Amino acid sequence: MPPAAETPPxxxxxxxxxxxxxxxxxxxxxxxxxxxxxxxxxxxYGSLVAVDGISFQVRLGETFGILGPNGAxxxxxxxxxxxxxxxDSGRITLLGLDAVRQRRAAQERIGVQLQSxxxxxxxxxxxxxxxxxxxxxxxxxxxxxxxxxxxVDKRRALVRxxxxxxxxxxxxxxxxxxxxxxxxxxxxxxxxxxxxxRSFWELIRDMSSAGKTVIVTTHYMEEAEELCERVAIMDxxxxxxxxxxRELVRGLDFDNTVECTFAGSVERERLLALPAxxxxxxxxxxxxxxxxxxxxxxxxxxxxxDGGGERVQSLQVRTATLEDVFISLTGRRLRx
Amino acid sequence: MGVRGFLQLVVTQATMLxxxxxWWISSIMMAVLSMAVFGWLFNPDTQPFDLALxxxxxxxxxxxxVASFDxxxxxxxxxxxxxxxxxxxEDGDRGAVVIVPRGFERSVGDGAATLxxxxxxxxxxxxxxxxxxxxxxxxxxxxxxxxxxxxVTLEKQAVNTEDVRFIDFLTPGxxxxxxxxxxxxxxxxxxxxxxxGILRRLGVTPLRPGALIFSQAASYALVSxxxxxxxxxxxxxxxxxxxxxxxxxxxxxxxxxxxxxxxIGYTIGSLLHTSTSVNAxxxxxxxxxxxxxRSYFPLETPPAxxxxxNAIPLTHLNDALRExxxxxxxxxxxxxxxxxxxxxxxxxxxxxxxxxxxx
Numbered sequence: 128m129p130p131a132a133e134t135p136p137x138x139x140x141x142x143x144x145x146x147x148x149x150x151x152x153x154x155x156x157x158x159x160x161x162x163x164x165x166x167x168x169x170x171x172y173g174s175l176v177a178v179d180g181i182s183f184q185v186r187l188g189e190t191f192g193i194l195g196p197n198g199a200x201x202x203x204x205x206x207x208x209x210x211x212x213x214x215d216s217g218r219i220t221l222l223g224l225d226a227v228r229q230r231r232a233a234q235e236r237i238g239v240q241l242q243s244x245x246x247x248x249x250x251x252x253x254x255x256x257x258x259x260x261x262x263x264x265x266x267x268x269x270x271x272x273x274x275x276x277x278x279v280d281k282r283r284a285l286v287r288x289x290x291x292x293x294x295x296x297x298x299x300x301x302x303x304x305x306x307x308x309x310x311x312x313x314x315x316x317x318x319x320x321x322x323x324x325r326s327f328w329e330l331i332r333d334m335s336s337a338g339k340t341v342i343v344t345t346h347y348m349e350e351a352e353e354l355c356e357r358v359a360i361m362d363x364x365x366x367x368x369x370x371x372x373r374e375l376v377r378g379l380d381f382d383n384t385v386e387c388t389f390a391g392s393v394e395r396e397r398l399l400a401l402p403a404x405x406x407x408x409x410x411x412x413x414x415x416x417x418x419x420x421x422x423x424x425x426x427x428x429x430x431x432x433d434g435g436g437e438r439v440q441s442l443q444v445r446t447a448t449l450e451d452v453f454i455s456l457t458g459r460r461l462r463x
Numbered sequence: 464m465g466v467r468g469f470l471q472l473v474v475t476q477a478t479m480l481x482x483x484x485x486w487w488i489s490s491i492m493m494a495v496l497s498m499a500v501f502g503w504l505f506n507p508d509t510q511p512f513d514l515a516l517x518x519x520x521x522x523x524x525x526x527x528x529v530a531s532f533d534x535x536x537x538x539x540x541x542x543x544x545x546x547x548x549x550x551x552x553e554d555g556d557r558g559a560v561v562i563v564p565r566g567f568e569r570s571v572g573d574g575a576a577t578l579x580x581x582x583x584x585x586x587x588x589x590x591x592x593x594x595x596x597x598x599x600x601x602x603x604x605x606x607x608x609x610x611x612x613x614x615v616t617l618e619k620q621a622v623n624t625e626d627v628r629f630i631d632f633l634t635p636g637x638x639x640x641x642x643x644x645x646x647x648x649x650x651x652x653x654x655x656x657x658x659x660g661i662l663r664r665l666g667v668t669p670l671r672p673g674a675l676i677f678s679q680a681a682s683y684a685l686v687s688x689x690x691x692x693x694x695x696x697x698x699x700x701x702x703x704x705x706x707x708x709x710x711x712x713x714x715x716x717x718x719x720x721x722x723x724x725x726x727i728g729y730t731i732g733s734l735l736h737t738s739t740s741v742n743a744x745x746x747x748x749x750x751x752x753x754x755x756x757r758s759y760f761p762l763e764t765p766p767a768x769x770x771x772x773n774a775i776p777l778t779h780l781n782d783a784l785r786e787x788x789x790x791x792x793x794x795x796x797x798x799x800x801x802x803x804x805x806x807x808x809x810x811x812x813x814x815x816x817x818x819x820x821x822x
Contacts, residue, residue: 209667231669245664249482261471262668
């Protein structure tokens, strides 16, 4: 069975193995407060390597993000940790348990929201929460959950009659019916409008302040920047970098990005020779100039047009973000 | 998961099934409509037939008897010689031939006369109507002309079938069909849940596949029992169909039928990937079963099809239901169909638990 429809099968071809990338940029964590430790985890589907020997650790109470484009292997990684898929190799220690061999014991103590809102249309809000709660030994109070997620007025409404936002809130509420210690959210805000996304971030912050460890995948870099204490940047089944968003950006050798397109073609060497340009990448006809001195680079760029053929058609300047970290690591954007 | 959690799952799923109104109404409407159609509108029992009277005695008594057949609804009377009329019966042109033998009048005088009645044995459906028509006339003759019951009795010939009305035959068949439809449907539910990601969602909880499957079986059994009660109550109250056997054996039969059909539904739902293909295969399985399994008509099985018909679970569910409803339900007749249903159950549940996938 292929993964969920939104996630096309991971497109990574078998590549020469590189050393496990888990140590990329991440300081070793103290053993005592590690709630999840993933070690050299791999999964392949036929000849496609979905997850390629990744390692990382998550601390108790932390909000940890896995950032990457579609097909990077984020969902497969979560599914292996949650006990939905068996890893081909590697170890997962979740809450001190072997997440593969002791998966039911681990599943008692985790909460999961999958990408698809898996809800029964024929049940009411309250029945849905009670049904999910019946599956666990530890039980949260249904009334409290409905209050926290603003569903009290809808308790007797059938799920099929709920609005998209209400379904989304109910879906997250079902992940908390067992008062879990670790909550996994797989691209929870995909498809939400910006306002709904912001109010969803509040819910995640609430969970975090209630002491829960939150592990969230996303392909929105602003979401990772906004929510996560640490972020693993994942691409083609590997972790390319892992640190706090601020450190990741600071680790870049430049401060700003100039994105521009030209009327004609311009050789990369000429752009690289501009003042303060640290590196140049080209994607979809746009050039990305990574600069350590914005004014100097812009002045040089304007100077280029005097030659005639290389008139600047569009220009965008921004301070470096996680998006730039991703571009500088992979040469591609997070989203097309 | 404890007992309370399990019960919560059963109740939740029964609630979902109940709210799926279109589904459970349509599954029972087929049975109810069939019974109404065949019970009232096109009741093959009351179709007109030709009745031949052969008077070999030619006395006052015999002629009085023959005369009492005049004017019965739905019957066309024929008269002729024994050879000619029996030949016509064999050609399918007569419903029955009543022979008043030589010496009838003398026997009536002795108080113990006998009529020979030959039946068209090939038409199982109307045989009950034909026999009851002849019996009613003879009973009337005994009462009004001779003034004593059982003075004239019938000697039935070529009758080796049960004396059942069509609606008696149909009602257990409709129970079997309803049980099959509803419970095969679990395969559709399973694949829909998988497509909607609900099974994946359940797969990240400590719920075991076995607990899920058994709670579903329990909720389907509840819904099925309710439907069986409705169909049998309709048969009883509207068409006077008696349940001649024990309710316990009826319950055992229904339960085995429910579980066998569920297990087949699970196997289909586990082996196939999309709701469209499951739907197609369920129809492909269900419709031939209804006819080959004799839910509607007591078809004679062509020898080539016999192994198939005998393997079909619905055949055995219907057989067992008819045994309990129509024939008093003796264990010696019930154990074979029960064993076949149990075999389907064991094999198919075994397969579906093995190939069960959360996603």
